[in-house]
Amino acid sequence: MSTPQPHAPDQPRAPWVFYVLLLAGLGLLGWGLWWLIQNDVVIQVAHLNQWLADNLISRLGYGGVFALMFLESTFLPFPSEIIIPPAADLVRRSADWRMEGVVAAGILGSLGGALFNYALARYLGRGILLRMVNRWGQWVHLSEARYLKTEAFFKRHGAMSTFVGRLLPGVRHLISIPAGLVGMNLWWFSALTVMGSAIWVGVLAWAGYWFGQDPVLLSQNLKQDGRWLVIGTLLLVGGYVVFNHYRNKRDNAG
Numbered sequence: 001m002s003t004p005q006p007h008a009p010d011q012p013r014a015p016w017v018f019y020v021l022l023l024a025g026l027g028l029l030g031w032g033l034w035w036l037i038q039n040d041v042v043i044q045v046a047h048l049n050q051w052l053a054d055n056l057i058s059r060l061g062y063g064g065v066f067a068l069m070f071l072e073s074t075f076l077p078f079p080s081e082i083i084i085p086p087a088a089d090l091v092r093r094s095a096d097w098r099m100e101g102v103v104a105a106g107i108l109g110s111l112g113g114a115l116f117n118y119a120l121a122r123y124l125g126r127g128i129l130l131r132m133v134n135r136w137g138q139w140v141h142l143s144e145a146r147y148l149k150t151e152a153f154f155k156r157h158g159a160m161s162t163f164v165g166r167l168l169p170g171v172r173h174l175i176s177i178p179a180g181l182v183g184m185n186l187w188w189f190s191a192l193t194v195m196g197s198a199i200w201v202g203v204l205a206w207a208g209y210w211f212g213q214d215p216v217l218l219s220q221n222l223k224q225d226g227r228w229l230v231i232g233t234l235l236l237v238g239g240y241v242v243f244n245h246y247r248n249k250r251d252n253a254g
Contacts, residue, residue: 022241026234033233037219037226046215049208053086058094065105066112069201073113073173080106084201085208092209099205106201107194110166114176114193121180129177154178162189166196 036042057064065087072078084106090097121129154161154175162184165175179189211218222229 018245022238026238029237030230030234033230037222040219042219042222043215046212049086049089050212052082053089057086058090062101062105065102066109069106069109070113073110074116075173080204084204088205088208089212092212103201103205107197110197111190111193117176118180118189121177126181151178159184159188163192163196166193167200
């Protein structure tokens with residue numbers, strides 16, 4: 001009777017594989033950005049932004065902006081990119097809307113949703129939350145792996161992750177849950193949330209206001225100088241991926 005052979009350990013992936021995959025991904029991203037620029041997608045996005053402003057945000061008012069941003073800051077997948085930019089477009093075209101009102105409603109809504117997640121985590125605890133995610137998370141596009149990734153981000157960066165996380169799509173609406181679980185100081189949590197939300201909402205409001213001024217001219221300028229936007233984007237994304245790759249290797253080695 002032959003004895004079973006011991007299982008050979010998995011061989012580590014060759015370093016060149018990472019760079020091949022990275023270059024392929026960056027090439028695909030660059031091609032996609034260039035295609036979008038050359039096909040006047042900017043104009044289409046500007047028209048969509050104006051349609052949302054006229055048919056949704058204008059009817060809801062500041063209270064609607066607050067409510068939608070509240071939902072966006074909980075675990076519900078409601079993107080702020082279709083809330084704040086249309087509201088800022090109304091500021092440009094309507095005397096009934098003011099930029100400070102849009103920004104204030106956005107920040108307060110973000111804070112309210114974050115406090116809701118914080119309180120939910122404090123009351124339910126980690127075990128119940130994970131069971132809820134496993135049972136119902138699919139309905140809000142939330143998986144246990146996605147939440148655990150956010151939790152690891154919080155543990156790695158500490159309290160400041162509450163501020164940084166508000167600037168990261170996919171993390172910003174979940175970062176308040178681990179903060180609630182560990183009992184982070186409520187005033188400090190609120191202050192960091194407000195600061196992070198102010199930057200996020202401010203950038204979206206500025207983009208929404210500026211974007212609709214002359215989308216045709218903007219599209220023409222992008223066609224002329226869009227290569228610099230593509231190159232800059234690829235450098236930022238590539239640098240971020242490489243940085244995280246080597247940081248994860250260092251953490252795993254440690």
